[in-house]
Amino acid sequence: MSDFKALAEAVIKGDIKTAMAETQSALDAGSSAQDILDRGLIATMDEVGERFSKGLIFVPQMLRSAKTMQECTKLLQPFFKEGDITSKGRVLIGTVKGDLHDIGKNLVSMMMEGAGFTITDLGVDVSPEKFVQKAQEVEPDIVAMSALLSTTMPAMPQTIEALQKAGLRDKVKVMIGGAPVTEKYAQKIKADSYASDAGSAVSKAKKLLGVS
Numbered sequence: 069m070s071d072f073k074a075l076a077e078a079v080i081k082g083d084i085k086t087a088m089a090e091t092q093s094a095l096d097a098g099s100s101a102q103d104i105l106d107r108g109l110i111a112t113m114d115e116v117g118e119r120f121s122k123g124l125i126f127v128p129q130m131l132r133s134a135k136t137m138q139e140c141t142k143l144l145q146p147f148f149k150e151g152d153i154t155s156k157g158r159v160l161i162g163t164v165k166g167d168l169h170d171i172g173k174n175l176v177s178m179m180m181e182g183a184g185f186t187i188t189d190l191g192v193d194v195s196p197e198k199f200v201q202k203a204q205e206v207e208p209d210i211v212a213m214s215a216l217l218s219t220t221m222p223a224m225p226q227t228i229e230a231l232q233k234a235g236l237r238d239k240v241k242v243m244i245g246g247a248p249v250t251e252k253y254a255q256k257i258k259a260d261s262y263a264s265d266a267g268s269a270v271s272k273a274k275k276l277l278g279v280s
């Protein structure tokens with residue numbers, strides 16, 4: 069992370085202006101958007117999480133860092149587009165019920181959109197009923213769920229069950245992800261796919277739908 073020290077410090081402080089300027093100057097200096105994202109921004113959010121765990125910072129500071137990261141991500145967004153492409157499929161995505169974390173989910177949406185998927189983003193705290201209602205409306209190929217809290221992970225199987233009850237389970241593929249989620253958990257709850265990060269979410273989504 070040493071290359072992005074000033075960026076990391078600005079994100080930790082929640083200094084949006086400096087962080088955006090650092091992101092821009094890293095781009096201008098030739099760093100790739102992926103490197104800035106992975107080593108500059110995501111690595112820093114891990115550091116923010118560790119500081120929170122140790123009681124060195126509290127929710128308001130975490131929120132400020134999150135806002136700062138999101139503003140920087142907007143500068144990177146254009147670099148994740150794969151060019152002129154027809155839709156690879158429809159994805160309905162949201163952070164599950166009870167969970168307000170949306171940075172990872174937004175990155176997954178952004179990368180999938182850049183790769184040519186059509187995204188309907190339900191935001192955060194999305195109940196199983198809301199997933200079902202919107203799935204009936206937009207008829208997605210993939211229902212994608214994100215969870216960052218171990219306490220909200222059970223909303224994933226609840227959503228799968230709700231899709232089943234609504235007669236939709238055979239019509240959609242279910243993909244899950246988020247820091248506490250694992251491949252093993254995906255198998256346990258009978259999701260169709262698990263992705264550990266936004267980049268692999270794209271490749272897994274392509275694989276699920278058999279598109280390149």
Ligand code: B1M
Pocket residue numbers: 110113114115116117118120121127128130131133134166167168169170171172173175176212213214215216217218219243244245246247248262263264265266267269
């Ligand atoms: Co919270 N929080 N938080 N938080 N927060 C964590 C997750 C935590 C690990 C911090 C810690 O204690 N070390 C901890 C969870 C512990 C646990 O359950 N395992 C925690 C806690 C406890 C809480 C509260 C309960 C704190 C409190 O109030 N006492 C509270 C809960 C609120 C709620 O949701 N109901 C809370 C609140 C918040 C804020 C609102 C302040 C803020 C979120 C703001 C926002 O998102 N707009 C926040 C933040 C910022 C964090 C940390 C620091 C950073 C999360 C993040 O954005 N990471 C986080 C610590 C950490 O993760 N190290 C923490 C960067 C992001 C890019 O990574 O989301 O993992 P991530 O996404 C990755 C992959 O997981 C994957 O792709 C992304 C990378 O490419 N991915 C998918 C994500 N979704 C995917 C879906 C897919 C595929 C891949 O397919 C569909």
